[in-house]
Amino acid sequence: MKTQCRHGHDYTEENSYISPAGKRQCRICRAERAKSYREEDKLDRELLALEERKQLRDKRRVLLEGLKEEEEDKRSLAASEEENQRVREERVADAHDRRWERGPEWKEEKEQRIAGILKAAREKAEAEIEAPS
Ligand SMILES: [Zn+2]
Numbered sequence: 001m002k003t004q005c006r007h008g009h010d011y012t013e014e015n016s017y018i019s020p021a022g023k024r025q026c027r028i029c030r031a032e033r034a035k036s037y038r039e040e041d042k043l044d045r046e047l048l049a050l051e052e053r054k055q056l057r058d059k060r061r062v063l064l065e066g067l068k069e070e071e072e073d074k075r076s077l078a079a080s081e082e083e084n085q086r087v088r089e090e091r092v093a094d095a096h097d098r099r100w101e102r103g104p105e106w107k108e109e110k111e112q113r114i115a116g117i118l119k120a121a122r123e124k125a126e127a128e129i130e131a132p133s
Contacts, residue, residue, distance in 0.1 A: 005029055 003011055005026035017025045099106040 005011065005028075007026065007029055009015060009026045009028045011024065011026065015027045017027050017030060019025055099110075
């Protein structure tokens with residue numbers, strides 16, 4: 001019968017533990033094993049908590065980056081709409097200025113053009129009324 005455990009502890013009566021299966025175990029080793037397990041378990045939990053915190057931070061960062069990108073998209077969209085509006089207004093103003101530069105005739109031309117359109121419309125309407133049904 002062995003007098004020492006694998007770690008060199010004496011199998012005295014007080015240091016011997018008989019397991020339910022009838023096996024003799026060293027009490028010092030049992031205690032140390034349990035302590036070592038608790039330490040390892042604590043370390044694992046700490047590492048897990050750190051990993052979870054890191055994952056949360058990463059998730060938060062991704063979310064923030066997504067929000068930032070969305071904001072930038074909205075800003076650039078608003079900017080391009082503003083730019084389009086500005087270009088449209090400029091084009092209308094330029095066209096008006098070009099007509100204005102031609103002198104007072106453009107106003108007359110415009111009135112004549114409108115009068116022509118109205119006359120054609122009236123004639124068309126009259127022709128429809130007079131047409132035999
Ligand atoms: Zn031992």
